[in-house]
Amino acid sequence: MEPDAAAVQTQEATTHDKSIFELLKSFYKTTGIYALTTPEADVKDGTGEKIGAFHQTWGRIIMIGVAMVLFYLAIAKGFEPLLLLPIGFGGLLANVPLANMTGPDGFLGIIYNAGIANEFFPLLIFMGVGAMTDFGPLLANPKTALLGGAAQFGIFATLIGAAALSQYTSLFDFSLQDCAAISIIGGADGPTSIFIAAKLAPDLLGAIAVAAYSYMALVPVIQPPIMRALTTKEERSIVMKQQRKVHRLEKLFLPLIILILSILILPESTPLIGAFTFGNFAKESGVVNRLSETMQNSLINIVTILLGLGVGSKLAAEKFLVSDTLGILFLGLLAFAIGTASGVLMGKLMNRFYDEPINPLIGAAGVSAVPMAARVVNKVGLEENHSNILVMHAMGPNVAGVIGSAVTAGILISIFS
Secondary structure (H helix, E strand, O other), rough: OOHHHHHHHHHHHHOOOOOOOHHHHHOOOOHHHHHHHHHOOOOEOOOOOOOOHHHHHHHHHHHHOOOOOHHHHHOOOOOOOHHHHHHHHEEEHOOOOOOEEEEOOOOHHHHHHHHHOOHOOOOHHHHHHHHOOOHHHHHHHHHHHHHHOOHHHHHHHHHHHHHHHHOEEEEEEEHHHHHHHHHHHHHHHHHHHHHHHHOOOHHHHHHHHHHHHHHHOOOHHHHHHHHHOOOHHHOOOOOOOOOOOHHHHHHHHHHHHHHHHHHHHHHHHHHHHHHHHHHHHHHHOOOOOOHHHHHHHHHHHHHHHHHHHHHHHOHHHHOOOOHHHHHHHHHHHHHHHHHHHHHHHHHHHHOOOOOOOOOOOHHHHHOOOOOOEEEEEEEHHHHOOOOOOOOOHHHHHHHHHHHHHHHHHHHHHHHHH
């Protein structure tokens, strides 16, 4: 017992012998200021990987600045604050030095592993989206489903392009599975992007999720220039006829038909399609209003908070400021731009074959950003013709795009898994 007692006395003596200056210096070394200005050699992130000097200092400062930009876009510009605010705050917390909030036992790490890494949150989001979706516009004008299908061309075009770049240049080193997961960003569907990335490219899941949700939120910025560049003033001013009234039974049977077709033809897509159609079927049944309202409000709101924080956890400097992530951002933006352009061009093509005029702007709503893309289409249309209300017409391809992205994800998983 004597050696232990002597050790305790020595420790106490050492502690009490420190001067005020030494105590303040010890405190300073535990502050974020010291961590951001004085990189160390053996600092590790939440997963146990070493963090370089740049990522400890300027990298974190840059990503904190990125989080502030997301706050600005969400609050000042109103760009999907429900997404950008929690993502930005998650990114801010992920870059706090010393706190280790992204580790397995950290605040953000627990959220990420609980619902993003295992694909659970995306399915809950799809359930809520299904409960909020009205198939009426699509049933009233079924040919608009072609616009939703055309918008998926961006996914396949980017898949081919990314594979070609990886094979014939030294810019990227992505596998076919990586390329497939990256290309799905073109659908502007965050839950689907997370779902397919978890299956095909789990190492890239964080970067893909951040890119997909960022582009979803930036739909009002990215899409209008593409829409205006590919259409004339006369085309943007086209007034579409009022839609027919859809019978309740049509809305009731459509989700079941979609699910059955998914089960028979593409079972890999049934987790997403199943969650989506369940939410919609519960809504259209009219007998479980409490469940439907919970999915539309409480459930999706709670999951959106957790999903945003979890996605934001991947904005840590050591995870985000790497070449692969920057490549994913570029390829994802390319996919989204091609998808938007494909939908608009399909609308122009359909005008040549159908007597009933179609405003090609609604083709831009073929991406899965519901209802953001439809609202953007309506806004651009109103700029040319103040009496032209396109939002309900745009909801047809918008809903078709949600289904199309889930089906496309199933195809890619079936081929590359």
